[in-house]
Amino acid sequence: MQFVEETDQVIxxxxxxGDKHAYEAxxxxxxxxxxxxxxxKTGDTQDALDIVQELFIHIWESHETLEISGNVAAYLTTSIKNRVISWYRATSSRAKQKAALLERLQEMSGDHSEQAATEYTAxxxxxxxxxxxxxxxxxxxxVLRHQQQLSISEISSALNLRxxxxxxxxxxxxxxxxxxLEKHLWLCITLCLGADSWI
Structure with a gap:
C-alpha cells in the first residue's frame, strides 16, 4: 500500500x-x-465507531489547515479523548447519539447522503x-453490557459468573x-465526505 513506509509527518x-491515499493510510x-x-471510554462498540468516524471526517474536512507539529499518534490520541468527553457532555443516551448522527447524514445534500444513511443503517x-x-x-x-449498559459486577451477580x-x-x-464493522467504518467515512472527492 502506498505510504506504508512513510513517516506520520510525511503522510x-x-x-x-488533499491526497486521499495519504488520508486512507x-x-x-x-x-x-x-x-x-x-x-x-464508552463501553460500546458502535458509539466508539461513531466517535472515530467523526474524528476522521473532521481531519479530512480541515485537511488544508491541519497542523500537527509534534507526535501524530499523541495528537490523535488527545483528539479522540476530547471527542469522547464532548460526546459525554452532549449526549445523555446512546439512542440520542445515534439519532444525532443520522440527522447529520439526512441533512447532507444529494444522493450521497441517502447512500451514507443507507450504509449506516446497514x-x-x-x-x-x-x-x-x-x-x-x-x-x-x-447484550447486558453494551445494550442494557450493565456493569461487570452487575452482570456477574445476574448470571452468577466470575x-x-x-x-x-x-x-x-x-x-x-x-x-x-471495520469495513463499514471506512466506507461510511468516504460516503459521508462524498464519493466524487475520491475519484
Whole structure:
C-alpha cells in the first residue's frame, strides 16, 4: 500500500495537499488504536465507531489547515479523548447519539447522503446480526453490557459468573463484532465526505 513506509509527518503533509491515499493510510494506521481508546471510554462498540468516524471526517474536512507539529499518534490520541468527553457532555443516551448522527447524514445534500444513511443503517443491522451469531451465553453477556449498559459486577451477580470470565467473553465477542464493522467504518467515512472527492 502506498505510504506504508512513510513517516506520520510525511503522510500529514500529503493530507494537507488533499491526497486521499495519504488520508486512507493515516486511517489504516491508527483507526484500531483510536477505536480501542473510544471503546474503553464508552463501553460500546458502535458509539466508539461513531466517535472515530467523526474524528476522521473532521481531519479530512480541515485537511488544508491541519497542523500537527509534534507526535501524530499523541495528537490523535488527545483528539479522540476530547471527542469522547464532548460526546459525554452532549449526549445523555446512546439512542440520542445515534439519532444525532443520522440527522447529520439526512441533512447532507444529494444522493450521497441517502447512500451514507443507507450504509449506516446497514452497519447497524449487521452489528445486530453479528451479535445474533455469538454463542448463547456470550451474546447474553454482550447484550447486558453494551445494550442494557450493565456493569461487570452487575452482570456477574445476574448470571452468577466470575468477573474475569465475563471480561474474557466480552473481549472475544468484541473482537468478532469489530472485525465485521471495520469495513463499514471506512466506507461510511468516504460516503459521508462524498464519493466524487475520491475519484
Amino acid at each position: 500529514v503533509e500529503h493530507i494537507n495537499k 493515516l486511517f489504516q494506521r491508527y483507526w484500531e488504536m483510536l477505536f480501542a481508546i473510544a471503546y474503553r 452497519a447497524l443491522e449487521e452489528w445486530q446480526l453479528a451479535i445474533d451469531t455469538l454463542p448463547v451465553r456470550m451474546k447474553e453477556i454482550y 468477573p474475569q470470565s465475563i471480561r474474557n467473553q466480552l473481549s472475544e465477542a468484541s473482537d468478532r463484532v469489530r472485525k465485521l
